[in-house]
Amino acid sequence: MKDRDLKTKLLSAPYLVWSVIFVVVPLLVMAYFALTDANGSFTFDNIIHVKNYADIFLRSIIYSIAATLICLVLAYPIAFSISQCNPNKQRVMIMLVMLPMWMSLLLRTYAMMGILSDNGILNSFFTAIGLGPFKMIGTPGAVIFGMVYNYLPYMILPLYSVMCKIEKSTIEAAQDLGCNAFHVFAKILLPLSLPGIASGLTMVFVPSVSTFYISQKLGGGLFDLIGDTIERQFLGSTGGKNLGAAISLILMILILICMAIMNEFTDDDNEGGGVLF
Amino acid sequence: MKTLSKIYNVLIFILLYAPMVVMLIFSFNSSDSLGTMQGFSFQWYGKLFSDSGTKEAFKNTAILAVLSSLIATVFGTIAAVGIDKYRKGWFRSAVISVTNIPMMNPEIVTGVSMMLLFVFGATLLGNQNDVLGFPTLLIAHVTFNLPYVILSVLPKLRQIDPHLQEAAEDLGCTPFRAFFHAVLPTIFPGIMTGMLMAFTMSLDDFVISYFTAGPKFNTLPIYIYSMTKKRVRPDMYALSTIIFAVILLLLLAVNLVQMRDDKKKAKNK
Numbered sequence: 001m002k003d004r005d006l007k008t009k010l011l012s013a014p015y016l017v018w019s020v021i022f023v024v025v026p027l028l029v030m031a032y033f034a035l036t037d038a039n040g041s042f043t044f045d046n047i048i049h050v051k052n053y054a055d056i057f058l059r060s061i062i063y064s065i066a067a068t069l070i071c072l073v074l075a076y077p078i079a080f081s082i083s084q085c086n087p088n089k090q091r092v093m094i095m096l097v098m099l100p101m102w103m104s105l106l107l108r109t110y111a112m113m114g115i116l117s118d119n120g121i122l123n124s125f126f127t128a129i130g131l132g133p134f135k136m137i138g139t140p141g142a143v144i145f146g147m148v149y150n151y152l153p154y155m156i157l158p159l160y161s162v163m164c165k166i167e168k169s170t171i172e173a174a175q176d177l178g179c180n181a182f183h184v185f186a187k188i189l190l191p192l193s194l195p196g197i198a199s200g201l202t203m204v205f206v207p208s209v210s211t212f213y214i215s216q217k218l219g220g221g222l223f224d225l226i227g228d229t230i231e232r233q234f235l236g237s238t239g240g241k242n243l244g245a246a247i248s249l250i251l252m253i254l255i256l257i258c259m260a261i262m263n264e265f266t267d268d269d270n271e272g273g274g275v276l277f
Numbered sequence: 278m279k280t281l282s283k284i285y286n287v288l289i290f291i292l293l294y295a296p297m298v299v300m301l302i303f304s305f306n307s308s309d310s311l312g313t314m315q316g317f318s319f320q321w322y323g324k325l326f327s328d329s330g331t332k333e334a335f336k337n338t339a340i341l342a343v344l345s346s347l348i349a350t351v352f353g354t355i356a357a358v359g360i361d362k363y364r365k366g367w368f369r370s371a372v373i374s375v376t377n378i379p380m381m382n383p384e385i386v387t388g389v390s391m392m393l394l395f396v397f398g399a400t401l402l403g404n405q406n407d408v409l410g411f412p413t414l415l416i417a418h419v420t421f422n423l424p425y426v427i428l429s430v431l432p433k434l435r436q437i438d439p440h441l442q443e444a445a446e447d448l449g450c451t452p453f454r455a456f457f458h459a460v461l462p463t464i465f466p467g468i469m470t471g472m473l474m475a476f477t478m479s480l481d482d483f484v485i486s487y488f489t490a491g492p493k494f495n496t497l498p499i500y501i502y503s504m505t506k507k508r509v510r511p512d513m514y515a516l517s518t519i520i521f522a523v524i525l526l527l528l529l530a531v532n533l534v535q536m537r538d539d540k541k542k543a544k545n546k
Contacts, residue, residue, distance in 0.1 A: 005362050008358060008359055008362045009359050010359065011355050011356065011359030012356045012358075012359025012360045012363075013359070014352070014355070015352060015353070015355070015356030015360075015423065016356075016372065016375075018352070019376070019420075019423075022391065022416060023375060023378050023379055023420060024375065024378075026387075026390035026391050026393065027378075027390050029390065029393045029394045029397050030386075030390040032397075033393055074289065077282065077285055078285065078286050078289050081282045081285075081286055082286075091532065091536075093286075095528060095532060096290060096293075097293070099524065099525065099528060100294065100297065102527075102528065103297065103481075103517065103520065103524060104481055104483070104498055104501065104517065105481075105483065106483055106498055106502055106505060107300065107501060107513065107516075107517040107520070108296050108297070110501075110513065111296035111297070111299050111300045111514070111517070112296045114296075114299060115295060115296060115299055121299065124313070149293070152289075152292070202381075206381070207384070209383070210383035210384065210385045210386070212385065213483070217505070227385050230389060231385075234389060234392065234488065235487075235488075241396075244389065248385070248390070251383065252382060252383070252386045255382075255383060
């Protein structure tokens with residue numbers, strides 16, 4: 001019996017080899033590039049040089065924290081109300097939430113640019129009712145709005161998946177025992193939905209902080225984020241693989257730290273994946 | 278309170294769907310204006326289908342998505358069967374952590390690190406330029422698709438009675454046949470979900486492809502990216518409307534498979 005289990009276990013070996021070569025080794029190669037110069041000799045210059053981009057890091061972090069918190073506030077009520085519907089309605093609503101996630105982010109952002117642009121639909125509307133056109137593209141608000149719009153489903157889904165596990169009777173019991181709406185929220189709903197909040201926060205924060213398309217389109221190229229900087233090091237005209245690797249490495253470490261903090265709040269037996277479908 | 282929450286939900290859905298509705302409407306515009314509707318026409322769809330760049334990119338994306346999701350499904354299912362035997366312990370959590378890396382890491386870091394690996398590997402092998410192309414893109418897609426397959430097959434394997442395979446073998450099946458006749462049908466919904474997920478991920482991926490495709494190979498998202506660098510053209514709206522319809526169908530298919538699965542479970546209970 002033991003022998004057979006071992007043979008079955010060996011089935012995972014090719015995958016493990018693949019993962020090491022194409023997941024783990026690339027990260028090591030990235031670290032190697034970050035710690036060497038163009039000739040391949042060891043240096044800390046790249047890492048030190050990253051501090052010239054401190055303002056860009058700071059901007060990315062501030063924008064994406066803002067977007068993440070706005071997502072949380074917007075998503076919480078809708079996730080709760082979906083979780084209170086009957087099962088069939090829940091299924092339909094969740095499908096409606098997921099559908100935009102499967103659409104190309106490029107095209108969605110691009111259409112959003114059409115809506116927000118100086119002579120776009122929103123401004124035509126504002127002009128028609130006499131409020132006059134507003135400048136929206138090329139403002140920090142537009143970039144943050146783009147992040148919120150694109151990543152809102154990533155917040156709604158994990159919140160919903162913890163909330164639909166909360167027994168209705170728990171809430172009713174609290175109400176029977178004299179809790180008002182605020183107390184039900186603060187004492188029952190919030191503590192029980194913490195794991196969902198934590199995974200929602202990471203699922204929105206990680207793509208927001210590393211985006212480069214949203215800032216290019218909705219920021220009008222005026223607000224470089226970390227993603228833009230990395231992209232330019234590799235595929236733009238400035239071309240510096242080593243510096244690009246250093247920035248990517250620091251971005252990754254930053255996110256690992258955030259995730260380690262968040263993981264404290266999520267339950268351990270959650271092996272992911274289930275959130276998406 | 279009830280009406281208030283209904284209004285709120287509708288507002289959120291308007292926010293989520295506004296850009297898609299705009300794309301849908303303006304893809305039928307008879308002029309190339311993206312601000313005002315001037316009449317109804319199919320001309321952008323016609324233009325889309327006669328544009329050789331779009332066709333080429335679409336063909337590449339389809340081949341890539343089909344190949345990478347099939348490879349990842351077969352490879353990932355086999356791996357999941359193996360991983361499932363590790364019930365507890367550091368090894369299982371190590372494997373799960375490695376599986377989670379491509380899902381948790383920002384896409385840009387995954388893309389950059391793989392590109393560096395390919396360039397570095399090619400330099401070691403004495404080949405300086407032109408490593409990036411279809412093969413590297415395929416490797417990258419298989420790599421980020423694998424976790425989706427594994428993580429949707431593993432829970433199904435966990436639900437299986439561990440004695441199922443043994444019972445089939447006691448009844449005279451070879452281990453191979455026992456797997457195909459007893460285990461595979463049970464985990465099939467998980468495999469299908471994983472494959473569809475991998476397929477849509479691959480279809481939709483821009484960031485990782487952008488870094489690993491090299492300058493000569495275009496996928497649809499990369500092509501869209503290069504198109505949107507210039508002035509906006511409504512045939513991109515036509516394209517996204519078509520993609521939207523395809524994704525809607527795929528999602529409906531997944532939900533139907535899942536609904537049938539749920540019903541079966543309810544019956545068995």
